[in-house]
Amino acid sequence: MMDHHTQPAHVLHELQFKTPLQEYSPEVRQLVFDYTLQLADTSLILSHRLAEWCGHGPILEQDMAMTNISLDLLGEARNLYQYAAELEGKGHTEDDLAYLRDAVAYKNPLLVEQPNGNFGDTVLRQFIFDTFHYFFLKELQNSTDHRLAAIAEKSLKEASYHIKWSSEWVIRLGDGTEESKKRMEAAIDELWTYSGELFEATPTEKALQELDIIPDYTSIKAEWDKHVAQVLQEATLALPQDQWMQSGGKYGRHSEHLGYILSDLQYLQRTYPGQKW
Amino acid sequence: METIVEKSLEDIFEEKIASEIRIEPKDWMPEKYRKTLVRQISQHAHSEIVGMLPEGNWITRAPSLKRKAILLAKVQDEAGHGLYLYSAAETLGTSRDQMFEDLLSGKAKYSSIFNYPTLSWADVGAIGWLVDGAAIMNQVPLCRTSYGPYARAMVRVCKEESFHQRQGFEIMMTLCNGSEEQKEMAQEAFNRWWWPTLMMFGPKDEESPNTEQSMRWKIKRFTNDELRQRFVDMMVPQAEFLGLTVPDKDLKWNEAKGGYDFGAIDWNEFWNVVKGNGPCNKDRLKARNKAQEEGAWVREAAMAYAEKAATREKKSA
Ligand SMILES: [Fe+2]
Ligand SMILES: [Fe+2]
Numbered sequence: 001m002m003d004h005h006t007q008p009a010h011v012l013h014e015l016q017f018k019t020p021l022q023e024y025s026p027e028v029r030q031l032v033f034d035y036t037l038q039l040a041d042t043s044l045i046l047s048h049r050l051a052e053w054c055g056h057g058p059i060l061e062q063d064m065a066m067t068n069i070s071l072d073l074l075g076e077a078r079n080l081y082q083y084a085a086e087l088e089g090k091g092h093t094e095d096d097l098a099y100l101r102d103a104v105a106y107k108n109p110l111l112v113e114q115p116n117g118n119f120g121d122t123v124l125r126q127f128i129f130d131t132f133h134y135f136f137l138k139e140l141q142n143s144t145d146h147r148l149a150a151i152a153e154k155s156l157k158e159a160s161y162h163i164k165w166s167s168e169w170v171i172r173l174g175d176g177t178e179e180s181k182k183r184m185e186a187a188i189d190e191l192w193t194y195s196g197e198l199f200e201a202t203p204t205e206k207a208l209q210e211l212d213i214i215p216d217y218t219s220i221k222a223e224w225d226k227h228v229a230q231v232l233q234e235a236t237l238a239l240p241q242d243q244w245m246q247s248g249g250k251y252g253r254h255s256e257h258l259g260y261i262l263s264d265l266q267y268l269q270r271t272y273p274g275q276k277w
Numbered sequence: 278m279e280t281i282v283e284k285s286l287e288d289i290f291e292e293k294i295a296s297e298i299r300i301e302p303k304d305w306m307p308e309k310y311r312k313t314l315v316r317q318i319s320q321h322a323h324s325e326i327v328g329m330l331p332e333g334n335w336i337t338r339a340p341s342l343k344r345k346a347i348l349l350a351k352v353q354d355e356a357g358h359g360l361y362l363y364s365a366a367e368t369l370g371t372s373r374d375q376m377f378e379d380l381l382s383g384k385a386k387y388s389s390i391f392n393y394p395t396l397s398w399a400d401v402g403a404i405g406w407l408v409d410g411a412a413i414m415n416q417v418p419l420c421r422t423s424y425g426p427y428a429r430a431m432v433r434v435c436k437e438e439s440f441h442q443r444q445g446f447e448i449m450m451t452l453c454n455g456s457e458e459q460k461e462m463a464q465e466a467f468n469r470w471w472w473p474t475l476m477m478f479g480p481k482d483e484e485s486p487n488t489e490q491s492m493r494w495k496i497k498r499f500t501n502d503e504l505r506q507r508f509v510d511m512m513v514p515q516a517e518f519l520g521l522t523v524p525d526k527d528l529k530w531n532e533a534k535g536g537y538d539f540g541a542i543d544w545n546e547f548w549n550v551v552k553g554n555g556p557c558n559k560d561r562l563k564a565r566n567k568a569q570e571e572g573a574w575v576r577e578a579a580m581a582y583a584e585k586a587a588t589r590e591k592k593s594a
Contacts, residue, residue, distance in 0.1 A: 058572020
C-alpha cells in the first residue's frame with residue numbers, strides 16, 4: 001500500500017522554485033500574499049495533525065502512509081511560506097511566518113485543526129480535505145500566478161495519492177464491520193459541519209477569483225460532491241443531509257484546538273527567540 | 278537412519294557457513310540457529326518500532342519547518358526498518374502478529390536505550406548522532422551476516438542510518454555553534470546519552486553467553502567489547518570537534534593499544550533497565566499497547582472488507 005510512495009528521508013531535498021516574482025500592484029500583491037499564507041497554514045496544520053500519529057498508528061503500514069501525507073503537506077506548506085515571504089518582501093523566512101504568528105493570524109479552515117480522534121475520524125477529515133485539495137490543485141495549476149501554478153502542479157501528484165488513500169479507507173471502514181461502520185457514521189456526524197468552509201470564498205478569495213489568479217469554487221464543489229457521493233455509496237454510508245456549516249477559520253476565528261497546536265509548534269522559537277536551529 | 282540424514286544436512290549447513298555462502302529460508306538449519314536469529318531479528322525490529330517513540334515525542338515541537346520535515350522522515354524510516362526486519366524474521370516461520378504479541382506482553386526485549394526520556398531538543402540531536410551512530414557500528418557488520426534475508430534487510434537499513442547520524446550531528450553542531458543556552462542544552466543531552474549509548478553494545482564479552490555461538494555461525498562478526506571500543510574511538514574526536522566534554526573522567530588515549538581507555542560502565546543500571554526498571558519502560562510499552570488496542574477495530578474492519586471484496590470478486594468471475 002505504501003511502496004510506490006515511500007519517500008526515504010535521505011532523498012528529501014530542499015524545495016525551491018526559481019520562478020521570478022511576478023509584477024503585481026501593491027494591492028494585488030497583498031491579496032496574493034494573504035491567500036498564499038492561508039494555503040500554507042492549511043497544509044501546515046493538517047500536516048502537524050497527521051504527524052501526531054507518527055509512531056502510534058493502528059497498522060505499521062498506515063502509520064507510514066499518514067507520515068507520507070504529512071510530509072507531502074509539509075513540503076507544500078514550505079513552498080507556500082517561502083513564496084509568501086518573497087511576496088511580503090520584509091526579509092522574513094518560512095519559519096518566521098510559521099512560528100511567530102499567533103492563532104488569530106492563522107487563516108486555515110477549521111476542518112484541518114480538528115483533533116485526530118480515532119483512526120476513522122482522521123480518515124474522514126482527510127477524505128473531506130483530500131477531495132477538495134485534489135480538485136482544487138487541478139484548477140490551480142492553470143493559475144496566472146506562475147509560482148502558485150508550479151506549486152500546484154507539484155503537489156497535485158502527491159494529492160492524487162492522498163485522495164486514493166483516504167477514499168479507499170472510507171470504503172474499507174464503512175463497508176468493514178458493524179463497529180467500523182458506526183465509527184465512520186460518528187465521524188461524519190462530527191466533521192461534516194466543517195466541509196462547507198472549504199468552498200466559502202472570503203473577500204480575498206473572491207477578489208483573486210475575479211482576477212483569475214485562483215479558480216472559482218463552483219465547479220470544484222460539483223466535482224467534490226460527485227466524488228464524495230460515489231465513495232460514500234461504495235462505503236455503504238449515507239450521504240449527510242444539508243446542515244449548518246461551521247466557518248471562521250479563514251478569518252482567524254478558530255476553534256480552541258489551534259492554540260494548543262501552536263503552543264507545541266512554536267514552543268522552541270518562542271522560548272529561545274532569535275536563535276538558529 | 279534419521280540421524281544420518283540430519284548429520285549430512287548439518288554438514289552442508291556448516292560448509293556453507295565456513296565458505297561464506299548465505300543461508301536462505303528454505304535451507305536446512307539447526308533449530309538453535311533459527312531460534313537465535315528470530316530472537317535477534319525480532320528484538321532488532323522491536324527496537325526500530327519502540328525507537329520511534331522518544332524522537333517522535335519531538336516532531337510536533339521541532340524548532341523549524343526543515344527540522345520538522347527531517348525528523349518526521351527519520352522517524353518514518355525507523356518504521357520502515359521495522360517492516361524490513363519483521364519480514365526477514367517471518368521467513369523463519371514466526372508471524373509478525375506473534376512477534377508483536379511478545380513485544381506487547383513484555384516477553385520480547387528491545388534496545389534499552391529507548392527506555393530513556395527525551396527532555397530537550399538537543400536529545401534529538403544526541404540520539405541521531407550517538408544512538409544511530411552506535412546502531413551503524415552494530416549494523417554494518419550485519420550486512421554480511423550469514424542469514425540471507427537478514428543481511429539483505431540490513432543493507433537497506435544501513436543506507437538510511439548514515440543519513441540519520443548525519444542529521445543528528447548537524448543538530449548538535451548547530452547547537453554547539455549557537456547561543457550559550459544552546460551549547461548547554463547540547464552538553465546536558467550529551468551527558469545523559471553517553472553512557473546509555475555505550476551500553477547499547479550489550480554486556481561485556483565474558484558476560485555475553487550467546488556471543489561465542491553467534492560468532493561461530495557468523496551471525497555476529499565482532500564481539501560487544503570490540504564494537505564498543507571502536508565506537509568510543511570514533512566518537513571522542515567528534516565530541517572534541519563539537520566542543521563537547523565527554524562525561525568520563527577516566528577517558529584517556531592509550532598509545533599502546535591505539536585506542537581510548539574509558540571508565541567503568543554501570544552494569545547495574547544496564548541490567549536494571551533491561552529488567553524493566555528504566556525511566557520509560559512502562560511508558561513505552563503502554564504507548565505500544567495503546568496503539569495496538571485502539572487499532573484493533575481498524576485491522577478487523579480491513580480484514581472483513583478484504584474478505585467481502587474477495588467473495589464479490591469470486592461471484593462476479
Ligand atoms: Fe533504524
Ligand atoms: Fe536510525
